[in-house]
Amino acid sequence: MALNPSQQQAVTHPGGPMLVLAGAGAGKTSVLTQRIAHLVSKRGILPSRILVVTFTNKAAKEMKERLAKLLGKEVVKEIWAGTFHSICCRILRQDIAQLGTGHQTNFAIYDPRDQEKAMDFTLRRMNMDPEFYKATDMLSEVSRIKNSEMVGAKHTIQHQDPLMKRVFDGYQNYLSTNNALDFDDLLQLTLRLLHEHPEIAARYQQRFEHVLVDEYQDTNNVQFDFIRQFGAVHRNIFVVGDVDQSIYSFRHANFRIILRFQQDYPDATLIKLEENYRSTGNILDAANTLIKYNRERFEKTLISTKVAGEPLHFHVAQNEDEEATYIVQQIRMQHERDSLEFGDFCILFRTNTQSRLIEQYLIRSNIPYNLVGGYKFYDRKEIKDMMSYLNFLHNPQDSLSLQRIVNVPKRGIGPKAIDIIEKGAYFEGRGLTLWQALQESAIIDQLPPKANEAIQEFRYFTQQLLKEIHPVCNLPVSVIVERIFNDSGYKAEIEAESDEKKREDRIKNIESLIQAAVEYEESSKTPMNLSGFLEQLALFSDTDRLKNEGKLVTLMTVHSAKGLEYPVVFLPGMEEGLFPHARSVIDGEHAVEEERRLMYVAITRAKRRLHLIYTANRRSKYKNMTSKLSRFMLEIAAHLRIPGDLFLKAKEEAFQRRSKTGTGNTPAPIALKMPTAGPPVPTMNTSRPGGSATTITAPRAPLPTPPVRSTGQTLTLQPGDRVHHPQFGDGEVERVIRTLARIKFQTAGMKNIDLASAPLEKTS
DNA sequence: TTGACGTATCTTTTT
DNA sequence: GATACGTCAA
Numbered sequence: 001m002a003l004n005p006s007q008q009q010a011v012t013h014p015g016g017p018m019l020v021l022a023g024a025g026a027g028k029t030s031v032l033t034q035r036i037a038h039l040v041s042k043r044g045i046l047p048s049r050i051l052v053v054t055f056t057n058k059a060a061k062e063m064k065e066r067l068a069k070l071l072g073k074e075v076v077k078e079i080w081a082g083t084f085h086s087i088c089c090r091i092l093r094q095d096i097a098q099l100g101t102g103h104q105t106n107f108a109i110y111d112p113r114d115q116e117k118a119m120d121f122t123l124r125r126m127n128m129d130p131e132f133y134k135a136t137d138m139l140s141e142v143s144r145i146k147n148s149e150m151v152g153a154k155h156t157i158q159h160q161d162p163l164m165k166r167v168f169d170g171y172q173n174y175l176s177t178n179n180a181l182d183f184d185d186l187l188q189l190t191l192r193l194l195h196e197h198p199e200i201a202a203r204y205q206q207r208f209e210h211v212l213v214d215e216y217q218d219t220n221n222v223q224f225d226f227i228r229q230f231g232a233v234h235r236n237i238f239v240v241g242d243v244d245q246s247i248y249s250f251r252h253a254n255f256r257i258i259l260r261f262q263q264d265y266p267d268a269t270l271i272k273l274e275e276n277y278r279s280t281g282n283i284l285d286a287a288n289t290l291i292k293y294n295r296e297r298f299e300k301t302l303i304s305t306k307v308a309g310e311p312l313h314f315h316v317a318q319n320e321d322e323e324a325t326y327i328v329q330q331i332r333m334q335h336e337r338d339s340l341e342f343g344d345f346c347i348l349f350r351t352n353t354q355s356r357l358i359e360q361y362l363i364r365s366n367i368p369y370n371l372v373g374g375y376k377f378y379d380r381k382e383i384k385d386m387m388s389y390l391n392f393l394h395n396p397q398d399s400l401s402l403q404r405i406v407n408v409p410k411r412g413i414g415p416k417a418i419d420i421i422e423k424g425a426y427f428e429g430r431g432l433t434l435w436q437a438l439q440e441s442a443i444i445d446q447l448p449p450k451a452n453e454a455i456q457e458f459r460y461f462t463q464q465l466l467k468e469i470h471p472v473c474n475l476p477v478s479v480i481v482e483r484i485f486n487d488s489g490y491k492a493e494i495e496a497e498s499d500e501k502k503r504e505d506r507i508k509n510i511e512s513l514i515q516a517a518v519e520y521e522e523s524s525k526t527p528m529n530l531s532g533f534l535e536q537l538a539l540f541s542d543t544d545r546l547k548n549e550g551k552l553v554t555l556m557t558v559h560s561a562k563g564l565e566y567p568v569v570f571l572p573g574m575e576e577g578l579f580p581h582a583r584s585v586i587d588g589e590h591a592v593e594e595e596r597r598l599m600y601v602a603i604t605r606a607k608r609r610l611h612l613i614y615t616a617n618r619r620s621k622y623k624n625m626t627s628k629l630s631r632f633m634l635e636i637a638a639h640l641r642i643p644g645d646l647f648l649k650a651k652e653e654a655f656q657r658r659s660k661t662g663t664g665n666t667p668a669p670i671a672l673k674m675p676t677a678g679p680p681v682p683t684m685n686t687s688r689p690g691g692s693a694t695t696i697t698a699p700r701a702p703l704p705t706p707p708v709r710s711t712g713q714t715l716t717l718q719p720g721d722r723v724h725h726p727q728f729g730d731g732e733v734e735r736v737i738r739t740l741a742r743i744k745f746q747t748a749g750m751k752n753i754d755l756a757s758a759p760l761e762k763t764s
Numbered sequence: 765t766t767g768a769c770g771t772a773t774c775t776t777t778t779t
Numbered sequence: 780g781a782t783a784c785g786t787c788a789a
Contacts, residue, residue, distance in 0.1 A: 055779085056779080057779090083779060086779090112778090183778090184779095186779090250777060251778065350777080351776055351777075352775080353775055407765095410766080412765065412766095413765090414765045414766080417765090450765095539779070540779095559776090559778070560778085581776055581777080582776095583776060583777095584776085
């Protein structure tokens with residue numbers, strides 16, 4: 001691909017900090033890739049001295065594949081590329097023992113489900129009321145602490161709330177006895193390693209001559225610290241991002257970091273890439289129009305390099321069935337009429353649950369599809385069981401995994417027996433892991449004879465396997481899985497299943513896992529590496545595994561679609577409360593702005609055709625509800641008169657359809673009100689080559705919304721305070737942890753409210 | 765201890 | 780409207 005002057009400048013930048021602000025479809029990834037190629041081939045930088053941080057592992061893999069064509073496979077192998085998490089994991093596997101936290105190099109990585117179990121356990125041991133202190137609440141607070149405060153330099157946190165500090169320490173203690181890390185720890189402990197061991201920090205700082213970061217707008221404070229550390233010596237920090245695509249604040253991403261880059265690095269060079277090479281003009285205009293409603297952004301307008309193209313397609317459906325029917329019919333029709341491949345279509349939704357009905361319709365009409373996220377292969381019971389075996393064999397101190405397999409297949413070791421072992425493990429303040437407890441006859445002798453015998457047998461079996469695997473693992477992962485399956489009695493249990501279909505399904509699942517292991521062995525440099533296999537499963541997301549061979553319609557959330565593009569995009573669920581999500585409306589304007597950025601990401605995934613679908617009556621929970629059209633649609637409509645006036649047309653169609661079917665007794669609630677606030681809007685005409693004339697109205701001044709309350713003005717509440725909430729009414733504060741309040745509302749019941757953002761008023 | 769059956773509780777987004 | 784969880788009998 002030929003580069004434009006700005007792109008060229010970025011690619012050949014001589015050195016020092018550089019910030020590339022690139023809009024959607026402006027060739028961000030190309031610039032990054034070509035820059036690396038330039039560094040290696042033109043400037044003679046050793047590939048092993050380049051570090052590339054991407055947002056997904058798939059992005060890293062694709063970049064490497066592209067680079068392999070330019071530079072050769074052997075060269076590319078030397079480049080460090082991956083997500084923050086996988087890079088940190090790599091560093092920790094090397095040196096984690098030096099931290100003195102008790103972790104060993106074979107540490108396990110706990111996913112959110114594991115985290116919840118670990119937290120439940122911690123709270124139970126602290127005798128805290130689980131009704132009052134929810135594990136998920138505690139975990140989100142723990143995560144917030146880990147992502148905001150510099151825990152790195154200290155062994156324990158300094159926290160205002162002594163109870164929270166105890167919970168934090170208890171949870172961390174549980175993790176380290178189990179030789180496990182959660183996602184946040186991967187980053188946090190890496191930083192700590194660098195802070196406490198200057199010689200290790202120096203090693204990496206010297207080594208990485210160039211540090212490149214993609215999707216910089218979704219970096220959080222800890223990750224920023226990481227980048228700063230790694231680039232400290234050579235200062236060749238090259239970051240690429242787009243403020244308007246910052247959509248991960250719930251993961252503590254802080255887009256102010258990208259806005260601040262030039263303050264952090266005063267000698268930084270700034271390059272803006274505003275030419276869009278992806279979408280046709282009308283699609284881009286809609287995106288530009290929408291995003292101008294946001295206050296917190298860098299002024300930037302994407303310029304289309306393509307024709308105006310088709311107008312946006314807007315469809316009104318009466319209910320979800322109509323919505324799904326419309327999508328399926330359109331795909332069928334376009335597949336034939338425009339000879340588009342199924343792989344050219346993508347259906348994006350705000351929440352995972354929206355996929356279910358559409359899936360059913362796709363299946364019914366024989367359209368092959370690929371669902372990202374949703375029900376996962378690795379969530380199936382058989383797979384989870386086998387994975388627990390593998391996790392346990394890799395790290396026997398992992399009590400959660402051990403607990404999951406100790407009675408799978410059924411061995412007669414029930415909750416009661418486990419309780420006895422657990423009590424033994426914690427007797428008189430000893431903190432043994434489950435596996436350690438199983439080794440002590442003083443503990444297992446308390447069990448009834450039958451359970452005792454079963455434990456002995458289980459212990460013998462697992463010890464045999466452990467001996468073969470540790471310390472030198474000379475068995476391929478697929479063989480280990482087969483061994484477990486055959487010898488643990490799992491196979492026998494499945495074969496005893498009376499339901500034939502179930503039996504076959506489960507065996508098929510196991511076979512797929514073995515297949516996945518084989519694939520891993522073939523692709524990996526070190527085929528016998530159990531650790532690497534588990535790591536891949538823990539850190540690789542679903543998008544990472546997405547294989548688009550052009551034959552499947554893709555279904556996913558807008559979040560997962562970041563960085564991807566499709567000729568035709570469907571965007572169902574254009575309703576207030578769904579998109580923007582009701583939660584964000586409650587949380588306040590800054591949350592709605594993030595939703596708007598999300599919508600911006602969604603629109604800009606489309607290359608040539610964009611379908612927006614509004615469903616008037618959506619079944620939500622147990623009652624039907626009528627939904628209002630999304631404000632985002634109104635914002636687009638207010639300023640952008642698309643040829644044929646899409647809204648009016650859609651409205652007419654909806655009426656016709658309803659009178660035909662005669663089912664509608666509720667009028668379609670399309671409210672196409674032009675905003676009344678604000679000064680009159682100037683209009684301008686632009687003609688585009690090859691496209692029809694489009695009337696675009698320039699955006700007026702931002703809407704007169706109340707300013708976002710800054711963190712300094714967060715409402716401070718105490719238990720017993722009375723409050724008023726516009727949505728939930730009157731309530732009483734029950735508990736406050738930092739900026740999170742648990743409030744009992746008279747009518748709405750118990751809610752957890754974020755004080756930093758919620759429109760809450762103190763009434764007493 | 766196991767399995768069957770009934771009931772409460774969710775659904776925002778994910779490395 | 781599924782799924783995890785609790786309760787009960789065998």
